[in-house]
Amino acid sequence: MQIEQQDTRVELVYGEDEAKYLLRDAAEIKALFRALLGHRGLLGARSIPGGHNFITALIEADEQRGILLDASTDPLQNERIAQSNALDCVTQLDRVRIQFLLENHALVVEDGKAGFRAPFPHTVLRLQRREFFRLQTPSTSARKVVCRFPLPLGNGRTHEVELSILDISRGGVAIAVPPGGVALEQGAVFEDCTLLLPDTPPVSTRLTIRNLFRITRPNGVELLRIGCAFADLSASAGDAIQRYVLRMERERNARERGLI
Structure with a gap:
């Protein structure tokens, strides 16, 4: 085993x-x-x-x-x-x-x-x-998957940042957020989020926080993993995400078989 x-x-x-x-x-x-x-x-x-x-x-x-x-x-x-x-x-x-x-x-x-x-x-x-690792996204800079995400600053203000997407499916994404200074409440809805997927047009969506995990690396570094569901995702955007997921799965399977 x-x-x-x-x-x-x-x-x-x-x-x-x-x-x-x-x-x-x-x-x-x-x-x-x-x-x-x-x-x-x-x-x-x-x-x-x-x-x-x-x-x-x-x-x-x-x-x-x-x-x-x-x-x-x-x-x-x-x-x-x-x-x-x-x-x-x-x-x-x-x-x-x-x-x-x-x-x-x-x-x-x-x-x-x-x-x-x-x-x-x-x-x-x-x-x-x-469920937790639906499709692990590439970590190389050329293939990195990010989300432009409006982080709340308080008093109705936000600050847009690019955060790494850890995994993705047609139903939602998991995003890595540095801990500290950010209030991430369960059920919070974030407008005007943009997914940037390689070889795919930008995908605009609203994200609803479903869960929050704290990940601690062996060196003690922490990050927060927020699981988000897509809200009001258009059919065309859903199809684009599904095509990306299928393409990445095909590439991963090919690598595991030594074909690429």
Whole structure:
């Protein structure tokens, strides 16, 4: 199994479709961990604070005793991990990214084998790639996809900036916004937005914010990912976006097959 890389931390700040991403029900969380246990997959774990990364596996998910993870092969690293406040864990189940925090973990030795035991998490974040990464846009400057976006400054004033589009579909876009100084409220509607897609005429649209995620890179740099739905998108504009999406998917498939 290929582990979901522990390269970023994803946090849902708000979302009108929160239940699609977050599990909060204790019974559902325990059922998910039983499924993970049966899947016998690996997890990437990182201690917070400290940032000690290690690969582990779910050994037990018991209703009463909680969760047991396999420990590192390095005893000194295990001691450092045991002193941390939490373990940030990520794995995959049926191609869905599963991310959760384990708190109050303790280094234990059971049946002669070291492990980390912890209570079940209170919440679990689930991200389906087809929803969160609909079509990842190119990052090269020549192929970069941007949106001219009127950021609110307060008192009815706005400041137009070009922001990177992270992914796109006919239904909406995800846009990267630097954190700080910008009020982005759920359900806010932004007029006069313009999508600039390579080899495509500019697309004018209104955008409605549906959700907001905070993304933390390994170097500590943060960005906000706002998921926006198109509002009153014309048929011609929708067709132009769909053609772009299909073209990018064809190019990506060709690259994966080594044809380009």
